[in-house]
Amino acid sequence: MRRLAERTPAHRDRTVDLLRAIAITAVVVGHWLVVHVSYDGGPRGGSVLELVPWTRPLTWLFQVMPVFFLVGGYANAASLAAHRATGGDATCWTLRRTDRLIRPTTVLLAVLAASALAAQALGADPGLIGIAVWVAGIPLWFLVAYVAVVALTPLMHALHRRYGLAVPIVLTVLVGLGDAARLVLRAPALGDGNFLLAWLAVHQLGFAWQDGRLPARPRAGLPLAFSGLVALVGLTVVGPYPISMVGIPGEGIQNTSPPTLALLALAATQTGLALSLHGPAGRWLRRPRPWTVVVTVNSVVMTLFLWHMTAVVLGALALYPTGLLPAPPPGTPAWLLLRLPWLAALALILGVLVMVFGPVERRAGPRPGPGATAGATAGVLTVLGLAGVVAGLLTLAVTGPRGHALSGLPIVALIGYFAGAGTLRLIRWRYRSSGAA
Secondary structure (H helix, E strand, O other): HHHHOOOOOOOOOOHHHHHHHHHHHHHHHHHHHHHHEEEEEEEEEEEHHHHOOOHHHHHHHOOHHHHHHHHHHHHHHHHHHHHHHOOOOHHEEEEHHHHHHHHHHHHHHHHHHHHHHHHHHHOOHHHHHHHHHHHOOOOHHHHHHHHHHOOOOHHHHHHHHOOOOOOHHHHHHHHHHHHHHOOOOHHHHHHHHHHHHHHHHEEEEEEEEOOOOOOEEEEEEEEHHHHHHHHHHHHHHHOOOOOOOOOOOOOOOOOOOEEHHHHHHHHHHHOOOOOOOHHHHHHHOOOOHHHHHHHHOOOOHHHHHHHHHHHHHHOOOOOOOOOOOOOOOOHHHHHHHHHHHHHHHHHHHHHHHHHHHHHHHHHHOOOOOHHHHOOOOHHHHHHHHHHHHHHHHHHHHHHOOOOOOOOOHHHHHHHHHHHHHHHHHHHHHHHOOOOOO
């Protein structure tokens, strides 16, 4: 990893990589902290946010998926611009950009399906299998939105070049209308578009950062951060939105399912802070040691994200039925103290999973080279392949722990996903560059 860090291009914005690493690390730790496990004749699980209300404001610190979409917008804009500058088209860029997302996801789903079948063959409780697969698949929620956002990048970047910051403003207004439909009209289905619209809005801010319409300096960042924080307090403390930036079972309105104006206010706050701290962070990352750590995390960032809830399943099964870790009532001093060995155990398990599956992400598969172009047929097949992937992931994400048909996984969703992923793989192979491995 040290040699990889030393080969970093001089023009690369290292702060973007730092923010991506921080975002994924915070998501992983936040998910681990929010899980409460007990054992009473069988594993039982719950949300700490539901059981310990004072933890809900802490989600303002750990809900950093907006940062991931922000830096995704920056990186995707830079990558697309470079690809077009060498004569490449949108189809080949999309094939290149989605490769690193889909390959490790395909491995995760294959392993989950095989593990579920094996557990069923060994006589495990089907209900427990369904819950385990559902928990391990929680990361698919955000992956659905991110794959869709990446696929829409060529179109949305074209809108950005023409209309600039007006695009995220319009998207924010649409999110507000979706919220109004849920809060005022009591028509939740009318707000489901926010699952995509909100993340597109944050992604567009990354475009604006990349081309300088949002300058990376305190004079631009601090007013944005302050305005976002004021709006966040007003919308949650005074307004109708809940304090928690992570969904709580049973809540009528949640800030992530689908995303709300309150979550966009948090995104604005985080964007402003990222812009304000860009200079100091960049200077700190000139040091070899912190930059090497950032490069190491980014080299397996998808693996960390995809497998961190599998680590929860394995940790819960290893620590609680065996009595290795007690389960005192949530919120008590003993429970708080035991969060440390819980995190340490999950970090160890995830480390092993990264050692096993990290190489899948690090090795680039066959894909078009920079500047490659493809015909109309490849474009149509790419759209169909991405549709199969997104539809399959969405079905897997929304299917509850007891709604699965194949040992914890819905058959139709698996067929759709693998058909789409296979189609994209074949197109990448057809237009692969000579240097692709």
